[in-house]
Amino acid sequence: MRKINVFDTTLRDGEQSAGVNLNFEEKLEIARQLERLNVDIIEAGFPASSPGDFRSVKAIADTVRGCSVTGLSRSIQKDIDTSWEALRGGIEPRLHIFIATSPIHMVHKLKKSPEQVIETAVETVKYAAKFFPTIQWSAEDACRSDLNFLVRIIEQVIDAGASVINIPDTVGYITPHEIGHIFKYLKENVRNIDRAILSTHCHDDLGMAVANSLSAIEHGAGQVECTINGIGERAGNAALEEIAVALKIRSDYYHAQTRLKLHEIKRTSTLVSKLTGMVVPNNKAIIGANAFAHESGIHQDGVLKEKTTYEIITPELVGVSSNRMVLGKHSGRHAFKEKIKELGYSVNDEELNRLFIAFKDLADKKKEVTEEDIFAILTEERVAAAIAYYKVQQLQVNYGTNNIPTATITMTTPEGLELQEAATGSGSVEAIYNTLERMITSPIKLLDYRIQSVSGGRDALAEVYVKINYQETETSGRGTAHDVLEASAKAYINAVNRILNRKLKEDLSIKVHS
């Protein structure tokens, strides 16, 4: 297996993301975590860009011992001197020096001829070699540069002392096939290429940064530059976690490996996301919240039977504790039954079918059905099955800021009659309770009413607790529903039914004993 060096530029190119500004302590914390992840090189910043960046780069170089630390420099003596002051305390001081090589950049930005660019590159690499044992030289916008010009300048900077040659796709323009060709061409045509490692540095403007990096590796790159979570200038850089895991999972294809401790990936990603404020999308490969979540019934059934049916990466590989079965409207009976078992219940097939109907009904209204929701469905179902005397068939409430709230309810009675009533109240809940009282024979006194949400979010289930006095007996009742008014009606009827149930049992025992 070929060894690929991982050059992490989260603290330099990653910090170039619009809106990101890491302070000294935050940069140091991320550097320590990158060291734990075991990257080969940390690009800690751009020392000449500001006193703050100089201080952080110096602190990181002086602290980190598990890998090499580098800093970016323009092809200017002043930048090189400042970088040396920042980096000299590191275990293997390394300079990352760059100059643009594409016609667009040379003409419009640098305002230099190709010959002047070669001269500047060679002079500054020679100057840097007086201080730095290792020099990485980058041809900015290499992928839009003339290939033969690239060959010429690379040969000369290697002779001047550079031992790593980086070929950036600065503007995210190249395609996987084309970058493969560039690396192959340089390998075959740069006279002294055996004295240097070729490196790839891709941006994601066309969404191809990772694919391009992998193609470069396939065609001869020995170093890959990337950032955690793919953050970086504009649309970002190639995502470290995606490249590293692709090399691991498809080692049969790439025959290349890194020295990364992959189980540190999730922790590193979370830290970077937190400190930069760059939120990781749920569907992001490897580290997104949904990367190991299965939602649909057929997939869940497959994973329950054999994980490899739908998982090519084990969550543990990247430091995620386990996969996740998300219960939602696409889930099937197998996953639902498994969740019930996890909650410590056993249900027979008939109960499972009844519960599954209630579950699907809720899943249609809610994005994700949580464990708390399932627990509520289970309890509700069991309690309701035991004591359904009065049963609300239909409930409608009219509410408006300038209207008196009115409830209309259709309900079946213990005798099997279907009644319909309407009543008003000072609020919607009172209107419901006044309506119910018209249909229930004995008077009811409401003693307590409490409402809470079962799980978080705007679509959470509502759970209502009531305490009532009915037929000279005090009891409580609960109701759960997606709507607070429906839950309120259910709780009230549940309390009445509990009393009727208790009384029926007492009557039966009187009859049995007499």
Ligand SMILES: CC(=O)SCCNC(=O)CCNC(=O)[C@H](O)C(C)(C)COP(=O)(O)OP(=O)(O)OC[C@H]1O[C@@H](n2cnc3c(N)ncnc32)[C@H](O)[C@@H]1OP(=O)(O)O
């Ligand atoms: C592709 C990349 O990611 S490159 C890295 C990009 N990162 C950054 O720019 C972040 C840090 N940058 C900074 O803080 C500032 O730009 C500084 C401190 C480096 C320079 O600031 P200023 O001196 O005010 O220059 P400014 O940024 O406006 O312009 C850049 C100058 O550097 C020159 N330049 C750009 N690249 C190079 C290079 N590789 N070598 C030498 N000169 C360069 C430009 O031609 C321009 O020169 P000019 O003033 O003669 O026209």
Ligand SMILES: CC(C)C(=O)C(=O)O
């Ligand atoms: C400085 C270089 C390596 C860079 O970030 C780029 O070209 O994208």
Ligand SMILES: [Mg+2]
């Ligand atoms: Mg870049």
